[in-house]
Amino acid sequence: MLCRRVIPCLDVAGGRVVKGTRFVDLRDEGDPPELAERYAREGADELVFLDISAAPQGRGTLLDIVERTARRAFIPLTVGGGVRSVEDMRDVLRAGADKVGLNTRAVADPELVTRCAARFGSQAVVVAIDARRVAPGTDGHPSGFGVVVQGGREPVALDAVAWAVRAVELGAGELLVTSIDRDGTGSGFDTELLRAISSRVPVPVIASGGAAGPDDFVAAIRDGGADAVLAAGIFHRREVSIAAAKAAMSAAGYRVRAIDPEVAA
Secondary structure, three states, X not given: OOOEEEEEEEEEEOOXXXXXXXXEEEEEEEOHHHHHHHHHHOOOOOEEEEEOOHHHHOOOOOHHHHHHHHHHOOOOEEEEOOOOXXXXXXXXXXXXXXXXXXXXXXXXXXXXXXXXXXXXOHHHEEEEEEEEEOOOOEOOEOOOEEEEEOOOOEEEEEEHHHHHHHHHHHOOOEXXXXXXXXXXXXXXXXXXXXHHHHOOOOOOEEEEOOOOXXXXXXXXXXXXXXXXXXXXXXXXXXXXXXXXXXXXXXXXXXXXXXXXHHHHO
């Protein structure tokens, strides 16, 4: 049985880690490399670095910050935001990323997923899906979950579950599923959204959006079928430790990677 992963997320805007609610009302949470180093020390399994202003601003990823972040944390790093071509993905990998997230551009150009997977392997391609609840069957959303792009700003007539299935068919090796409705609210992961997607795809699903405490991580796996759990604000502000999250998951019967007992204490 594979270990379930705990993944802190660094949402980066203007070179700083930020966090808000539903991608707005952003607050400064610190320096990306410093936080990355802290999380690696505290037992994080991986890190996700999202340049959340790249797509809305129409620019590439902040490669210098990616490089500095990768140098400080010797755990797998996924980087998303601003990747619009195979060449962009190459540059992000050269800067130190292990995997690259595709979101807005993948929706506009789905074959980009295939081109990137063909060049670098599916294991390096993560398709990030920002989803929100809509009335089932309206605007091409039979599942009741629609896709939002441009850093959570722009809804598109694309069903989230259908897009998840297609993204995997195109070559995605992992999906990062964020509930826009739950993001930053502390109301728990949208396990219905997670289950709707995880039950339809053969690749790992990372749960994102809404975590408030260790029990939410357990629910994402038990009820949502997630393979990994991601959170930002509660880790940044030390409201929940990575050790506490893993302890809850272990107590619920899920295998996790052990961390230093001194950190857990």
